Amino acid sequence: MSGIHVSTKINGDAVEYVCDVEETLLDVLRDKLGMTGSKEGCASGDCGACSVTVDGRLTCSCLMLGAEAQGREIGTIEGVAKGTELHPVQQKILDNAALQCGVCTPGFVVAAKALLEKNPDPTETEIRYWLAGNLCRCTGYDKIIRAVMDAAAEMRGN
Amino acid sequence: MRYESPQTVEAASALLAGEEGLARVLAGGTDLLVQMRSGMVEPDLIVDVKNIPAMTSITEENGGYRIGAAVPSAEMNEHEGLCALWPGVMEGADLIGSTQVQGRATMVGNLCNCGPAADSVPGMVAANAIATIIGPNGRRDVPVIDIPVAPGKSTLAKGELVESVFLPARPKRAGDAYLRFIPRTEMDIAVVGVGVSLELDDDGICTDARVGLGAVAIKVLLVEDAAKALIGSKLDDASLKKMAAATSAACKPINDKRGTIEFRTKVAGVLATRAAKIALERANTRASNGGEK
Numbered sequence A: 001m002s003g004i005h006v007s008t009k010i011n012g013d014a015v016e017y018v019c020d021v022e023e024t025l026l027d028v029l030r031d032k033l034g035m036t037g038s039k040e041g042c043a044s045g046d047c048g049a050c051s052v053t054v055d056g057r058l059t060c061s062c063l064m065l066g067a068e069a070q071g072r073e074i075g076t077i078e079g080v081a082k083g084t085e086l087h088p089v090q091q092k093i094l095d096n097a098a099l100q101c102g103v104c105t106p107g108f109v110v111a112a113k114a115l116l117e118k119n120p121d122p123t124e125t126e127i128r129y130w131l132a133g134n135l136c137r138c139t140g141y142d143k144i145i146r147a148v149m150d151a152a153a154e155m156r157g158n
Numbered sequence B: 001m002r003y004e005s006p007q008t009v010e011a012a013s014a015l016l017a018g019e020e021g022l023a024r025v026l027a028g029g030t031d032l033l034v035q036m037r038s039g040m041v042e043p044d045l046i047v048d049v050k051n052i053p054a055m056t057s058i059t060e061e062n063g064g065y066r067i068g069a070a071v072p073s074a075e076m077n078e079h080e081g082l083c084a085l086w087p088g089v090m091e092g093a094d095l096i097g098s099t100q101v102q103g104r105a106t107m108v109g110n111l112c113n114c115g116p117a118a119d120s121v122p123g124m125v126a127a128n129a130i131a132t133i134i135g136p137n138g139r140r141d142v143p144v145i146d147i148p149v150a151p152g153k154s155t156l157a158k159g160e161l162v163e164s165v166f167l168p169a170r171p172k173r174a175g176d177a178y179l180r181f182i183p184r185t186e187m188d189i190a191v192v193g194v195g196v197s198l199e200l201d202d203d204g205i206c207t208d209a210r211v212g213l214g215a216v217a218i219k220v221l222l223v224e225d226a227a228k229a230l231i232g233s234k235l236d237d238a239s240l241k242k243m244a245a246a247t248s249a250a251c252k253p254i255n256d257k258r259g260t261i262e263f264r265t266k267v268a269g270v271l272a273t274r275a276a277k278i279a280l281e282r283a284n285t286r287a288s289n290g291g292e293k
């Protein structure tokens, strides 16, 4: 059970850690680095609560080993707000009351932000398909979808 | 458990060959990590192949494309040339899981996991995709259809791994399509999946066809009788009907909560017909654009 030394970048900052082979990136974020924003809903890739970006690509951090982060750039929910200034997706989720328990919210924010960076003007259907891997047991999704559409509109400047 | 991340395919093969215990290639990890978590597999060695340049790139070759075995589906589906040449293969890969899963999942992982319902495999089988395998005895090229044997069991020998998959060039009037049936609209496992690839001459007569069939047997099937029903025809209703019957006849499905034997058998024929019609339309569109899309 030898530890693996990993050098990576998380939210733009150089980070080093030692992890066991079987530890997922989600385990490392939460248990080693104290970054508990990413949630574990299922640990099997089904719920999206653990969503992060790896070299810009949306990924479930529960489906990736901590060791695989070597040399990559990881983006987590902790890097989304700039200080106290919320990202438009976060602000619109609040404005639309698009969360209840909040467990799914970090995953939705990371996933929606990744969508809007790729496609600033998605249709409702495109948003629903993009977010199909993010499960929410509380809200019924509609408010979340509306929040993402509002955020997209605001980011486009209208 | 050991983790290695070699820089070359040869080094990866040597690591796999030298491990006395259980060794596993790690591509996207969307099957492997789930299996490890549930205790289904406990590898002694994991060989991550995502730092091997030959396995992480898409390159043009003789008018076709060589896709590195570690290229995730999301990256393939952003590649215009690939999507234009083999839209059916790409749409099969695009159905694998969510956006998050797409960011990691590879077609070769889908293939080597050997699930009968693997969504990208019928399309690759229809395309006659060729896998390049590297092992202790060197390199060999194998049609994708010859790799899966049964769930979790492949024809790869100890020390072997797939380096890339090759999708060949095709004539101007050619098209392919993949359709699956699932009870939901997203995020589900195929009850039936069918990939059809067609080549036609200038008169619209089918000169070559291949039909790949998933989720209705112990592994993905190549249905030669279905292809025979189309070759020489203009895909008129009678030939399509014959093709549908041949597809249904090839099914050896199981009964489960997601679909009965009767249902899967019938739906296989229906989907094959629909996929053939889409492939035909794509072939004609592509030909009218001078073979460009």
Ligand SMILES: Cc1cc2nc3c(=O)[nH]c(=O)nc-3n(C[C@H](O)[C@H](O)[C@H](O)COP(=O)(O)OP(=O)(O)OC[C@H]3O[C@@H](n4cnc5c(N)ncnc54)[C@H](O)[C@@H]3O)c2cc1C
Pocket: A044, A045, A046, B024, B025, B026, B027, B028, B029, B030, B031, B032, B033, B034, B049, B069, B070, B095, B096, B097, B098, B101, B104, B105, B106, B107, B108, B109, B110, B111, B112, B113, B117, B118, B119, B120, B156, B160, B161, B162, B163, B187, B188, B189, B190
């Ligand atoms: C939430 C979720 C939804 C999913 N939905 C679908 C779906 O709709 N349709 C579907 O078909 N699948 C689905 N899957 C399964 C999985 O995502 C796919 O099978 C995927 O294509 C596997 O690719 P991978 O790169 O992640 O494979 P990995 O997990 O890395 O590998 C899978 C297997 O193949 C072997 N392997 C990988 N690469 C090679 C290689 N180059 N040479 C030799 N052996 C190799 C590995 O050792 C392992 O045994 C889903 C999975 C999840 C978690």
Ligand code: FES
Pocket: A039, A040, A041, A042, A043, A044, A045, A046, A047, A048, A049, A050, A051, A060, A061, A062, A063
């Ligand atoms: S915890 Fe990763 S997808 Fe559910």
Ligand code: FES
Pocket: A098, A099, A100, A101, A102, A103, A104, A105, A135, A136, A137, A138, A139
């Ligand atoms: S707000 Fe509770 S799961 Fe989404």
